[in-house]
Amino acid sequence: QTVVTQEPSLTVSPGGTVTLTCASSTGAVTSAYYPNWFQQKPGQAPRALIYSTFNKHSWTPARFSGSLLGGKAALTLSGVQPEDEAEYYCLLYYGGPQLFVFGTGTKVTVL
Amino acid sequence: QITLKESGPTLVKPTQTLTLTCTFSGFSLSTSGVGVGWIRQPPGKALEWLALIYWDDDKRYRPSLKSRLTITKDTSKNQVVLTMTNMDPVDTATYYCAHDSSEYPGFDFWGQGTLVTVSS
Numbered sequence: 001q002t003v004v005t006q007e008p009s010l011t012v013s014p015g016g017t018v019t020l021t022c023a024s025s026t027g028a029v030t031s032a033y034y035p036n037w038f039q040q041k042p043g044q045a046p047r048a049l050i051y052s053t054f055n056k057h058s059w060t061p062a063r064f065s066g067s068l069l070g071g072k073a074a075l076t077l078s079g080v081q082p083e084d085e086a087e088y089y090c091l092l093y094y095g096g097p098q099l100f101v102f103g104t105g106t107k108v109t110v111l
Numbered sequence: 112q113i114t115l116k117e118s119g120p121t122l123v124k125p126t127q128t129l130t131l132t133c134t135f136s137g138f139s140l141s142t143s144g145v146g147v148g149w150i151r152q153p154p155g156k157a158l159e160w161l162a163l164i165y166w167d168d169d170k171r172y173r174p175s176l177k178s179r180l181t182i183t184k185d186t187s188k189n190q191v192v193l194t195m196t197n198m199d200p201v202d203t204a205t206y207y208c209a210h211d212s213s214e215y216p217g218f219d220f221w222g223q224g225t226l227v228t229v230s231s
Contacts, residue, residue, distance in 0.1 A: 001175070036217035038158075045207055045221045046158065052215045089158055093216035099171045100148070100160040100216070 002026055004092055004103040011109045012080045020106045021072040022090030028071035029092065035073035036091040037066055039084075046089060050075060077108070085110040113137035115147075115208050115222035122228050123198050129227060133191040133208030137220075140166055140186050144213025147191040149182065151204040152224075159204075163211060164191060198229045 003025040012018040022035060029035060031053050038046040048057055050066035053073065063079045073090055090103040119131035133147060140147060148163040162182040163171045172180050181194045191208060205226045209218035 034216045038218075040158075045224050046218075047221070048217070048219045051212075051217045051219065055215075057219060091158075091160075091217060095216075097171075097174045099163060102150075102158040102160060105157045 006103040006106045009107040020075045023072045029073045033092040037075045038089045040087045113220040117222045117225040129195045131193045146211035149193045150207045153204040
């Protein structure tokens with residue numbers, strides 16, 4: 001079974017920068033996995049932030065950016081705001097029987 | 112404006128079959144490339160992709176749950192239905208439906224989710 005792993009938790013100061021990563025148990029993550037990133041706050045549905053590695057939705061704040069980093073998908077938050085405190089999930093597309101796999105999630109604390 | 116909303120029972124007994132309906136607006140499931148997926152989230156745990164149905168009635172399922180899941184669509188009603196048989200307490204979760212864009216794999220618009228508890 002494919003597993004997609006993220007850092008369990010990260011802490012960042014307001015105004016700071018933090019990078020979250022998303023690794024696949026099958027090997028290096030490439031653009032062919034169309035990495036997506038989602039933000040989820042307590043009691044709310046996930047909100048899409050990034051699609052196809054680095055593309056932003058129309059509602060995605062400019063301080064969020066996606067990339068590939070060392071064989072993983074990455075989400076960088078620059079100039080972090082208090083309202084960015086949330087759980088973040090990546091999603092990878094495998095195209096086969098296991099069409100999509102979500103990551104394990106990263107809890108970002110702004111402190 | 113794309114919106115989706117899940118509906119169904121909030122409580123089911125073990126061994127029963129769960130039927131959830133996703134009613135959507137702002138897009139058509141007859142448009143080439145478009146899909147609607149189901150995702151669940153057990154309390155305090157991560158998201159899990161369950162199933163997806165595309166505009167051409169292509170259906171995909173999470174392999175570990177494939178024998179228990181059925182996804183169907185009613186294009187005229189703008190609805191997608193997910194059934195899960197033989198429910199177990201470990202299936203207690205918030206169930207979401209979401210729109211899969213025709214432009215790229217992934218989910219851009221989500222429903223608010225519905226909490227389903229499995230208990231006798």
